[in-house]
Amino acid sequence: MNFRALIFILMPSLLAAQSVAELQKSFEKKVTEFTLANGLHFIVIERHDAPVVSFHTYVNVGSVDDPGGETGLAHMFEHMAFKGTPSIGTRNWPEEKAAMDAVEKVYDRLDAERNKGPHADPKKMAAIANELAAAMEKADSYVEPNEYDRVVESNGGQDMNASTAEDSTNYFYSFPSNRIELWFLLESSRFLNPVFREFYKERDVVREERRMRVESSSQGKLIEALAATAYAAHPYRNMPGGWASDIDHFRRPDAEKFYRQYYVPANITLGIAGDVNPVEARRLAEKYFGRLTTRPLPSQYRTVEPVQEGEKIAAVSSPAQPFVIIAYKRPDRHSPDDAALAVLDAVLSDGRTGIIYKDMVRDKQIALGAGSDAEFPGGKYPSLFLFYVAPSSGHTSEENEKELDRIIQQVKTTKVDEETLQRVKTKLRAGLIRKLDNNAGLASELCSYYVNYGDWRKLFTELDEYNKITADDVQRVANTYLVKEHRTVAYTYVPDAGLDKEGAK
């Protein structure tokens, strides 16, 4: 290589490193952080171009924290957070509270009878169930339906929703910027004093959500089977939606206990991005969120997944067209190999220049779609580096699995070329820049980086880590982690053809 060519290759990377540092410096001026005495942390990002503000509440709790036999409880609480407070959502709080407590008393009797197992009296149970329905109806008669939602909506709130993942629970929406105080009032109230009204109706809704996302979707079923197979002991084996029978089983006091344990101020980070004055934000934070009392942080310990002793298979019978996932064990996101794994992922499947797309979709045309994901289902605990394939018509899952194996072998034995590596780094940098003009995205990202890495600046500094990754690093992590003994293959098969598939294994 002559000198000119060398300069050509080096230049973009120097430029890249420089402009990210500059970007961070100018962005830094827009950000104010503070922590209340009770432990709540706030990140305020000023963008005054338009009179709108986005809010994000990031709670460091997820389905990994679901108690045994109560999977789906973190998600259930998320739904209850929209049910209001003693003053929002009720026509008469004292009477409603009495009626809600009466429901639990009847439910206790139902459970007591059920707990007799084979000695339980079905007639008695049916009678108590009728009583229970009547008690619930009475409690529900005090409800002012969806008042919390209505206040947000009628004040121009946009995109209000929430999500529960393995590692976190997120609540978010946007307001016109003259309504900032209303957010402080509503958001602090629902976490200060949530009322779990209509719990059992909402439990049915949550059950319907599972039917929609998992039970009526062949890919949903496949992903659930993958997690349950890949993990023997760690709670990543359970999806955030939980198992059907657990949802039908858990009760209001379970959710209340969960709330007291995990919705602790120091476990909650709030992001506010847009037309907001940080001094005013702090005053309002003290006034409204200062009401939450300090409580100890919950334990982060979760059963450590033991080393996998051999390849595992999950086969899901489905009349749908085939889909395959191959998932390898990888360390959590604090591993020194995290950046190299992210770069490997991008080399394999980012855009139309990723190795997998070029080989399997574009050239050999054996897959309708295929790619990889460096971190599934979460990142707080050791997770999975996975590959997925939707085979093209006329091409089998086996054929695609073999080709994936060949590609994996290739990245283990051949170093990725400089041009590809440089392209991936440039794209990672551009990806960051493109994130910076969106209030909702910024509020969410900065919370997430703060919680997971201790500093929102990691959003910028991780680019330095990516820039340091060499072709040797990429090859090394491929060899370390993409190991057959540590993988799980999950696939769907059409029932009649199932035997052939198993025979081939």
Next chain:
Amino acid sequence: MTRRAAFLAVLLAAAGLAQTVPSYTQLVYPPLKQVKIPEPATFTLKNGMRVFLLEDHELPVINGLALIRTGNLFDPPDKRGLSSVMADVLRSGGTHAKTGDQIDEELENIAASVESSMGETSASISFSGLKESAGTVLGIFKSVMTEPEFRQEKIDLTISQAHSGIDRRNDDPQGIAEREIASILYGRDNSYGWNIEHADLARIHRQDLQEFYHRYYFPENIMLAVYGDFSTSDMREQLEKLFADWHPQQPPVPPFPPVTAKPAPGVFLAEKSDVTQTFFSLGLLSGTLRDPDYPALEVAVHILGSGFTSRLMSQIRTKMGLAYSIGAGWGAAYDHPGTFRIVGSTKSPSTADAILAARSELEKMRTAEVSEQELKTAKDAVLNGFVFYFDSPAKTLARVLRYQYFGYPNDFLLEYQKKVAAVTRADVLRVMQKHIDPANLSIVAVGNPKDFGKPLSEIGKVEKIDLSIPPMPAAAMPVK
């Protein structure tokens, strides 16, 4: 606050007692700051292409979107899918000078993109790039638009993927419900409602793509919007230069075919054995945004089925616990009747109950006026949230472009705001009665009838939908 109260407040604060917080009803909001609505620069290039430019210097990024007046609605009856295949290969098939694969690498090396796509009533070519490489991206964008090569290998790839897509089209129950309600409402014999089949794809050839391209992709039929970190005068000069050598001409493009469908009331069942939920859709043809009743209809359908406070949500999700997802939309389109739909899903045993409950909520909206509070919530939601239409230059520019494209006045949105503010309870009742007749509803259910509690026949006469996918005719099999 009286002096005594103020004194007391100071004492309480000094004593470290918790401040009392007001109820939300007591909050007083300052007036909202005036929104700065940027004015895009508009001009026409020498070759006839309309251009809209808007500077936005927050990030070192430049983006563009060209709208081409064509769409799936111009697919020939024997080559359904042609327009989408064309749009895909416009990008992947490369230009005269470069293959699509070379363009992929060149763009991704600078973290840029150029994409082409086809919609029902518009086609688009978009680009995005960092300011530092804007010249390169614009050059590729122009070549893709003006000198596509439609290389055969990429036509084969796109068509092969489309075949695989057809084979997978019955895997997602929600997708089936959406597709089938559209087919029923518009009819299956026209471009609004038909499905693309294997046989159609087999009849599509390179020459068809080239002819489609030449007919619609010419400067006078294109509007281009560019926004981002540039100076308007520089960009204008750059675009004039860039497109100086491109001036093909074609006769004006005719209007899209009119919708001729008649109501098809009834219950339509698509059987799917591997689901525990039924996905349903109740619909009828709606209207356009030009309809004088459009603002009142938006408010009415908002009360019926938009967001968490709507009647459908309150009744079927919150009170009955029968659905996670349930809602309705008026669905007006810019230039032809769209579709009004109620969509939701419920566990198989409660299929008929949930559908009947949804229809009953619709009927209630037509028999009595909504409450003052419901009207206020719906109107407040639109009016207080109005600022979000203007919260980024990109949104403003996209809207101006769309209004120009469909021939709507630039102040359409502001007029809409005024009309929403004026909607009364009587208006809501009137437009519901006039436009949404439950007797005309087509109802599609996708689910497993073995597990249904009540049979669907309790709702109406049931017609089965044949989901089978017509195979490729042997004569049309490609010869390799």
